[in-house]
Structure formats: structure tokens, C-alpha cells
Amino acid sequence: MAGGTRSGSLVRNLSKRVLILGGYGTFGSRIAQLLADRDDIQLIIAGHNRSRAESFASSLPGLAEGLRLERDSVNLPAQLKALHLDLLIHCAGPFQGQDYHVAEACIRSGIPYIDISDDRRFVCDFHRLSAEAERAGVTLVSGASSVPGLSSAVLRELRTEFGGIDAVEIDIAPAHRIARGLATVRAGFESLGREFPILRAGEWRETYTGDQLRKTRLAHPVGTRWVCNFDVPDLELWPRALPDLRHARFGTGVEPRTLQLGLAACARLARHNLPATQPWLARLGHRLAARWPGGSAHGGMQIHIGGRDRDGRPLGYRWQVLGLNGDGPWIPAAPAAALARKILDGNYQAPGARACWELLDLREILLEMNRFSIISACERIDTSSGTPLMPALQS
Template sequence: MSGPALRILIIGGYGTFGGRLAQLLCGYERFCLLIGGRSLAKAAAFASSLGGKAGKEPTEFDRNGDVYKQLSALAPNLTIDASGPFQTMGRDASCIPRACISLGIDYADLADSREFVRGIAALDAEARAAGVFVLSGLSSFPALSRAALDRLAQDFSRIDHVSSGIAPSPHAVIGLNVIRAISSYAGKPVRILRDGISATGLGLIAWHRVTVAPPGCIPLKSKSFRLVEAPDLDLLSHGVDGLSSAFTGAATEPQSLQRLLAATAQLVRLKLLPSLLPFAPLMHQASKLLAFGEHRGGMFVRASGLDRAGQPLEASWHLVAEGDDGPFIPVTGLEALLRKLADGNRPADGARSAAGELPLEAFEACFERFAICTGTRHVRPGAVGGALYRRLLGSAWERLPPAIAAAHDAQEGGHRLSGHARVERGTGFLASIVAAAVGFPKVQDDVAVRVCFAAKGETESWIRNFGGAEFRSVQLEGRGRDAHLLAEDFGPFRILMALAPDGARLRFVVRGWRFFGIPLPLVLAPGGDIYEEEREGRFHFHVEVGGPLTGLIVRYAGWLEKEGG
């Protein structure tokens, strides 16, 4: 793009998502950002806080006013509606895109309303005639989710089931408009696809349980995703012939709050309340007061059917965002669109959903600046066997250093490694009892070590011999709530760990533990700095086990190589 800067009006420009979009765009000198909102003072304060090369102009914009007059005065090249909630706009919902079309202004939005996004196609003929594009839903749902499904679909000859979901961090600031959107359909019938025919589910009541786990990343805790009225329910199935079912959900943290919302939604289902919409401000305050838990969020898209060879296949795309980076995800599609515009690549004229408008690669390019991990997993139902760590790591297996991969590439019958280690032990009373009960080795500066890996079916038996003293464990893949975690059994105790490649290391991060199957508090779980690494082509290990009640129990570190190697 050459010539004058592209004038971009962001309605809701200092809000939850509009403000983040402005932060992403302020580094582009070819843009002039019009920060729009009902309060000129707030728009001015936010605009002054932005750095970067882009021009910034605070402006008062009221979507309930004369939008045609306001747009005529501002004369943007592109209007982005990041305000909402689109679910409660009523009959005047399309007034802004209609005004943009009549004035020859391109338009895009972050709409997550199923009805709004579906209805935008009614403006297609007008937009084509005016020579402008109108793209609705250029957000996590449906633009990013559809891009992920398109990536997964490359491995299928037929897709039978599709589901998607989003799980925001409990510490992410959820705007009141988002809460209003959710409360508008809570407990009410939501049209879904079930058994190949149109059916109904109940908003925030119907649910699926999913563990969001990109390969090589620490998974989110297993969550129940409650049915939401989202564009995905229409657009993920669009163009997928013979689809049997589709589901889209959201997971709120803490999950206790989500269960409370689901119980309240039952009052709407029973017609004891007409709607939860009047309670949206109270729900908004509750979400802020109960903001505890890990500051991480995520998203998934899952498909199942037949692969290109006609065999059963389940494939899923996962995303995990750390800290405050999650709320940037819904606006990365808009950044990707504007990158294209800046390079002179315009979307085709016409009004339509943004689903399928951008490939997954365009989103991934925007994710690079953030602590965002993505990846795909493939599961073949009924298939058994294969190295345990290879199954757990999926595509991240390829990132392992050769020495670590060779150590864990255990086949049926197993193999043996031997080497030397140094062992330290805790001196506390409880630490000594636990160490003796498990059979951890005693203190030794240099002791011969042999480790035997015996693979059988989907489990691996580990026999560790330190100078003649043995202790054993069984490792297997977690199931259900523990999906995608490595489970290691020491007698009645089960330790659950995430496998996380980190450069030349493979880290083991404790994510839970059980005693005779009963979950125990994670804060009391035994753990420490546990990793394997490759140094000068040799496999090295470092295991530290301790806890807040016991202090250090044992720490041993050393090296191993194949016997005779």
C-alpha cells in the first residue's frame, strides 16, 4: 500500500478487544487509528497511552446515534466493530454495516452472535454493487476455528463429528458485553446438529469434557465446555458433507462458578426466570471476584471420521495462551486482515461470514510475538502399542534430542540403559519415611545405575537399580480428566506429569496426584526440578522429589547409555 495512511475506525476502540487491536496496530506507520467510543475523554486517554508509529485520533462514536452522519464525518477507509454484544442489538443490528456500504467504506467485526453473522449475507448484493467487503465474525469463533478445521480436514476423507471450544483465563478481564451475550441464551434452546438432523441443546447446560493440550505444551486442566450460541454451530459444518454432529462450548474458570451458572440456567429452562440477562451485571462482578486459578487460557477444534485410507481417525487442534496474551487471540484475525490490506491484498467484495477467509498460517504468524502454543493431535481409535512417550508427545516428539528419543523409544520387551549417578536424600522425618516406603536410593556420590524399560501394551514398567538396590514404577497414558498426561504409579500413589520439550531438555511438570485413585491437593504434590537432557550426545537425567510437608525427599542426577554403547 502506498499513499495516505489507511484510516481505520475501531468502534469500541478502548474496550476489552478494541483496545488490544489498537495495541497490535499502533506499530504500523501506514495506519491511522480512529479510537471510537461513547466517551471522548476515555478515547483520548487511551489514544495518548499508545506508542508506535501509527497515527491516533480519539473520536466520539455512538452506535445508537446517527451512524451514517458520524461515519460521513470521520470518512474511514475501514470500520471495525469491536463493541457488541451483537446478540442483543435487535432489529437495528446491521445499521453500521449498511451505513458503511452506502458510503463505500469497508467493514469487519468481531461478532460472535450466530444470528448476526448468519444474517450478514443478506447485504452481499449491496456490498458487491458498492465495491466494498463486509466480513463478520473475524474472531476466535468462527474465523480461527474454521481455519483450524480446514487444517485438520486435509487428513480426512469424511468428517462425521466436529466440536470446538474456548476456555479463557480466569484472570482475563471479561467485559460486561460478553457476559450479556452469554446470559441472553443461557437455559434457552440452541439449535445444534445431532445424528445428522437439526436438534436442540440448552445453552450453558449441555456440555462436553475436553483437555486442551497442544503437543509439547503443559495442558490446561480438564474442563467441561458448556454449549454456547456461537456462529461455529453453523459455519464449522458448512461445506462438510454428511456431518453427523456439531458442538461449540465455552469453559469458565473457576469451574465451580460455571456449575453455578449452569444451575441458574436451569431456572430459565424451567421457566422460573424469563432470562438471565438482567443478572448480567451481577454475573460480571462475580467473575471478577472469583478470578483465581492458573492464568492460562485455551481453545480447541476436534474432528472425527475416516482418514484418506478409509480408517477411523480423530484429529484435534489445540491452543494454549499464557498470562495476559489470551485476550489478544480474538483480534489476531483482524491484524492478519490489515497486514494483507497494507500489502495491497484486498478481500473479495461482498458481505459474508469471515469463516474460511484466512488460513491458519495467517493466525500463526500473528501468534509468534505471544506466549501462545498451538499444535495438532491424531488418534486412531482402537489402535494400541507404540512407544508411550511418542504417543503422549505427538508431533512434539520430533523436537526431542536424539539421545532422549532413543531412551524412550521402548518397544515390546523393552531395553536397558546403564550409567552412573549421584544421590542426595532429605533429612526430615517424613522425607525419610516416604523415601524408604518407595525404595528411593540412599545417599551416594557415585553409584552404578541400570534402568530397565519393559513395554507391555500401553504401559511401561521401569526398574531402576542403584548399586544393587531397586525401586519400580509403572508409567502409562492418563485417561479422562488426566488425558495427555504421563501417569506414573508408585504403589497406591499416582503422579501425573506433563511432558514439555524445552530446547535440549525434556521437562516433567507435575500436574496432579492420586492416592488409591482419590485426587489430592496439587499444592501438596511431590515434585521438583525434573528433566532429561542431551549433553555431548549422551542422555542425562535430573530428578528432584520433595514437597511442602516433607521438604526434599530425594535428588539424583547422572547419565545413561545403552548397555555396550
């Protein structure tokens, strides 16, 4: 145990015990730091590397402990039950291709569960666990991250302004001068060239990760960035929630431009079954990106929503959040921290398994980011010129 002096038995009686699996990684560590501001939470940092878990736990204020825990352990339910947990937050990605072993272990041990997955199939099929979770009286939530946790909170905030929504486009442009987790890089790199469906002109059409290389513009100081198509849960969840939706697209990219062009080229090579997305190349890319010159410490996310107001007139909004000076990675960490507080405080108890879709108010997420160089803004798109609200989607 690290980071405190009170007896473990006393703390167990007085504190909510929260285990963060992958808790010393890029996002897990930030979720831990966000929750460490509460004296009534005891954090348990877990992962396959015990020394890293213990070292990070010792850096946290208050009492925390670090331990070794494998996400695919055959006796994971028994291990979790022995820890007497009040919540488990699963951050041990990549989630692409991962099964629901951790969530199922939480059902069997009676522990509420949150994960930060942004994998489309993992999040969108998560409801398959719902019947078992309901019988056990356990709350399970998947996707408490930028997408769909934050993106759906923005929709929840703005949807009352609309009579109908027919188009949405989301772009995420991370900073270059930040620490990147290998799991995040692997997830993106290994998916290059992979086909997935998107809603375009009211029909489902195939695209692939790395397709439609294009420019997007965020507010200063982020500015113009290059992005390309990427598969996320929102591409399926937004059409489920909005019957009038005809267009949905998600784009992400890296900087400098040379790196983004290289990834687009890898995607095209992968389409021809050439070995451009092997795991060893992801590891090489992870190292190269950390050393590549150029780029900035600023990044951001924007959401365009287009449709009609209640009088049938064209209406559009653009919402942005910018992470400055290297603080961007706190943005995807914030939804999980906000949801964790709601569950621990008894303000969200819903046995079953579901995506993190409109479960949080936008203000709850933004409150987690108050101490960082993160700004957000929402603007109504001017329609007086008669131009399309969302030209990138209307073309």
C-alpha cells in the same frame, strides 16, 4: 488528537485510516495494539465514551486519535464518510440482538468492514447484505474472531488430510485471571437457557445454552475444565461446508468450577422462565467473577475433527491453542488484525457480505500472536485401539 506530532493532513494522505468502534474495550484495544506496529496505519479509537477513547489512543505508539461515536447514530453514514476511512472494525458488542446498522452505514459510505461477532444469527444471516454491498463495491466480513475466523482457518489447514469429515467438537476454556469486558459477560449470561439447534447423529436437535455440563481436557497447564453447550456460528457454518458432517458441538465454560456450576443452574432456572438471566444479574456476575478466588491465568481452545482419510480409514486430529499468563484474550483479537492487514494491503478485495469462513490461513492468525505467551499444536488422534475418534460425540 493524541499520540503524535505530524500534521493531520499529511498523515491522512500517507496513512491508511482505520476506525475501531469499541476500540478501548477488551478485544478492540488488543486489535488496535496489534495494528499499531505499522507506520502506515492511523488508528481512530471510537466509542460512546470520548475520554476513554482519547486516553487509550494516547497510549498507542505513533499517531492515533480518539473520538465519540455511537454505533446506533442515525447519521452514522455521514459521520463515517467525513472521517475518510479505509477500514472500520466493529468491536462494540454485544452482538446478540444487534442489527446491521454499522455494516449498512459502511455500505453507504463506501468503507470496508470487519466485525468480531460470534453470535450465530448475526454472522450466519450477514450474507443478506451481500447484494447491496456488491452494488456499492464494498467488502464486508462478519465473525473475524475465534469462531468462525480462527476455527475455519484450522479446518482450512486440515481438511485436505480427510476424504470426509463427519464430526467436529470445539471447546473454549478462558482463563479466570483475566480482565473481562461487560459486553462479553452480558452476551453469555443473557443467553443462558435459550434453545438452539445442533447437528447430532445426522439430525438437527434442540439443546440450550448451559446444557450438557461436561469435562474437557486441554494440554498442561490448562488441564481439565468444565464446559457446557453454547450457540455459535460454527454450528451452522460447518454443516453448510461439510456435506458428510453428522455431529457438531461447541462448549465453553468458566472457572473455578463453582462459577460454572452456578451458570449451569441459572440456565436451568431460565428454562422455567425464572428471572435468572436479567441484565442487572449479568452486571453483578461481572463484578463477582472479577473478585472470585481461585482459577488461573491460563486458558485455551481446542478443535477435534473426526472422519475418514482418502482410503476410508478412520482419521482424527486435535488442534489446540493455549493462552498462558493472561495472554488468552489476544487469541480472539488476532483474526480481525490479520484480516485487516489483508484488506489494507489489497490482498483481500471481495465486494459483498460474508462470514469470516476460511478467509485466512492459520499461519496468518498465529503470526499475530507471536509476541505473546501463546502456543499451538496439532496432534493426530491414535485410532489403533479401535475406540471412537471422538467419544464425546459418538455416545
